[in-house]
Amino acid sequence: MTFITRLRRFPFWSWLWFMTGALYFILPLLATFEFSLSWDPQYPLKAYQRAFEDQRFWNSFMYSNMLALTTILISIILIVPTAYWIRLRLPQARRIVEFITLMPFVVPAIILVFGLIRIYSQPFTVPFTDIVILQPLTNFKMGTNILIVAGYMVLSMPYMYRSVDTGMRTVDVRTLTEAAQSLGANWFIIITRIILPNIRSALLSGALLTFAIVVGEVVLASFLGVSAFGPYLFLLGQHRAYEPAALSFVSFLLTWLVMGLIQLVTGSQEQAAGAH
Amino acid sequence: MTHLALKNISKHFGDFTAVRDFDLEVKKGEFVSFLGPSGCGKTTTLRIIAGFEIPSSGVITINDMDITNKAPNQRNVGMVFQSYALFPNMTVSQNIGFGLRVRKEKESEVKDRVAEMLSIIHMEEKANSYPYQLSGGQMQRVALARALAIRPEVLLLDEPLSALDAKIRVALRAEIRSIQQKLGITAIYVTHDQEEALSLSDRIVVMNKGEMEQVGTPFEIYNFPTTVFSANFVGTLNNASAEVVDPANGLISIGGVQFESAVDLKERKKGDKVRVAIRPERLGFASEQKKANVVDCTIENITFLGSIVRIQVTIGKAKFYMDTFNNPFLELPKIGDKDQVTCSKEAVLVLDE
Numbered sequence A: 001m002t003f004i005t006r007l008r009r010f011p012f013w014s015w016l017w018f019m020t021g022a023l024y025f026i027l028p029l030l031a032t033f034e035f036s037l038s039w040d041p042q043y044p045l046k047a048y049q050r051a052f053e054d055q056r057f058w059n060s061f062m063y064s065n066m067l068a069l070t071t072i073l074i075s076i077i078l079i080v081p082t083a084y085w086i087r088l089r090l091p092q093a094r095r096i097v098e099f100i101t102l103m104p105f106v107v108p109a110i111i112l113v114f115g116l117i118r119i120y121s122q123p124f125t126v127p128f129t130d131i132v133i134l135q136p137l138t139n140f141k142m143g144t145n146i147l148i149v150a151g152y153m154v155l156s157m158p159y160m161y162r163s164v165d166t167g168m169r170t171v172d173v174r175t176l177t178e179a180a181q182s183l184g185a186n187w188f189i190i191i192t193r194i195i196l197p198n199i200r201s202a203l204l205s206g207a208l209l210t211f212a213i214v215v216g217e218v219v220l221a222s223f224l225g226v227s228a229f230g231p232y233l234f235l236l237g238q239h240r241a242y243e244p245a246a247l248s249f250v251s252f253l254l255t256w257l258v259m260g261l262i263q264l265v266t267g268s269q270e271q272a273a274g275a276h
Numbered sequence B: 001m002t003h004l005a006l007k008n009i010s011k012h013f014g015d016f017t018a019v020r021d022f023d024l025e026v027k028k029g030e031f032v033s034f035l036g037p038s039g040c041g042k043t044t045t046l047r048i049i050a051g052f053e054i055p056s057s058g059v060i061t062i063n064d065m066d067i068t069n070k071a072p073n074q075r076n077v078g079m080v081f082q083s084y085a086l087f088p089n090m091t092v093s094q095n096i097g098f099g100l101r102v103r104k105e106k107e108s109e110v111k112d113r114v115a116e117m118l119s120i121i122h123m124e125e126k127a128n129s130y131p132y133q134l135s136g137g138q139m140q141r142v143a144l145a146r147a148l149a150i151r152p153e154v155l156l157l158d159e160p161l162s163a164l165d166a167k168i169r170v171a172l173r174a175e176i177r178s179i180q181q182k183l184g185i186t187a188i189y190v191t192h193d194q195e196e197a198l199s200l201s202d203r204i205v206v207m208n209k210g211e212m213e214q215v216g217t218p219f220e221i222y223n224f225p226t227t228v229f230s231a232n233f234v235g236t237l238n239n240a241s242a243e244v245v246d247p248a249n250g251l252i253s254i255g256g257v258q259f260e261s262a263v264d265l266k267e268r269k270k271g272d273k274v275r276v277a278i279r280p281e282r283l284g285f286a287s288e289q290k291k292a293n294v295v296d297c298t299i300e301n302i303t304f305l306g307s308i309v310r311i312q313v314t315i316g317k318a319k320f321y322m323d324t325f326n327n328p329f330l331e332l333p334k335i336g337d338k339d340q341v342t343c344s345k346e347a348v349l350v351l352d353e
């Protein structure tokens, strides 16, 4: 093989674009990492130690994790049957539902949170009387938790719905459902043993995106006044120099770790769904 | 004894009628095909039997039990789909055993039955493979085994072979038929491929625009079509408009050329417009065989089709195809030659215009 043909085989432009893209993403990350180590040259991990020592970090981080898990769970319970039913029986409703799921991109979170506060800071009364059934949701902790989870469900809906819907398209849930029905399966068996296992990877990616959104979210959390991880990181960033850099770098690593795990778990699944 | 009966089934989607007055009785162990062009309502009828569609009117019975409004999972009807529809998250064995496990049968019985089905479809060595590791033909065999494992009353197959290539299609078709006969199972087979229907079925239902055109054995459907549609749809057919000349003696005229038919024309009057149909293989050169009808023709075109040679001739003004078996000693005429062709009285079918 001559030098020229070898040069031709080498996909120069593809590599150029790939490297440019990679640098664009990796350089800031490297800079952050480098910066986080530069607090005390004697003891490079000082920023990390300080960050993890702070009890408020652990409290807000665990709280946000709880919010994320709750949001994911309720989203799945609501969205999987909805998307399934639309694929099965109401294909003509697909466009409307897709439009609705895109609303969070159109309406900013700040508007959502003001709407929520405006409506739910008033007590629930029996219509046309002043008899109070329930105190305003914004006035007690559980109520605020409910509000914020509901808000997060709205914010993550585009990602969750799309993942689930795409997952269902790749396995042709309609015919699988009919096959299972003709074999005698009821709805519970169909959902738990046919549908859910076959959209596992879609659920995982939807869940991961939801997790990322909830854990980093600032607007809803700070306006509803909860001590979540997003506002904590924001505050930290305003008052400290090195710890925020350390925490961002750690969150990146965490995200990659989770993504790697998902790839590992769903690898064979993707193959199964992709083979047609 | 009637096993499955469809009584006056109709199905409307809004204003559109997909199936109209479908009436059929199927005996135990019989193999019936629904044959017709795309959109004629074959799948809809099959889905009504499976319970995925509820008929707008009419009744379905299995063993004289009305199942019209039963849910699909209560019917014990096996279904094989064009797209295989194997569960991607389960192995071949798990797919085959699914219906039995849903029925909460004993695990030992499930194992035995799965093993039996695997041996019937000759796929023992693929028991633990996943569907994506199988070829199309193998997937469809597994789908067949899965549908049969529950010992269904009726097996429904919706164009199960149309996603496969030609060689496998023919092999699997024979396999389906032999398994069906071995198990003595009642089967309904949907196809738009006439060769498939003719080679597999005990009886064929020819469908057109949601209606049954003709029901009969493959032999009857091919040799004695009762409507122009079923004559045209099954096999190649010459047909030309004609006029009744002498009803008592079965004489008709195609553009001035007289033919004698064995069909009873007593119901028709002289001068009635009819349609005459003759299969290409029933025509032959007059020099080779002396038959009742001997008419003049002109050779128009000659097409070589492998085992047969198709010759196009003009009789009167109508164009006809004539098929002869190919052999190395065949003396083919030349295009433009004048010749004489002949066919028996029985070959001349007379249908409504």
Ligand SMILES: Nc1ncnc2c1ncn2[C@@H]1O[C@H](COP(=O)(O)OP(=O)(O)OP(=O)(O)O)[C@@H](O)[C@H]1O
Residues within 6 Å of the ligand: B013, B016, B018, B036, B037, B038, B039, B040, B041, B042, B043, B044, B045, B192
């Ligand atoms: N759910 C439905 N809603 C409206 N129309 C329908 C529905 N299902 C079927 N049809 C119509 O009914 C007609 C018959 O459809 P069907 O699927 O039974 O045809 P088919 O004979 O199986 O055709 P093919 O050979 O293409 O599969 C078609 O015109 C189709 O558009």
Ligand SMILES: [Mg+2]
Residues within 6 Å of the ligand: B042, B043, B044, B158
């Ligand atoms: Mg069809």
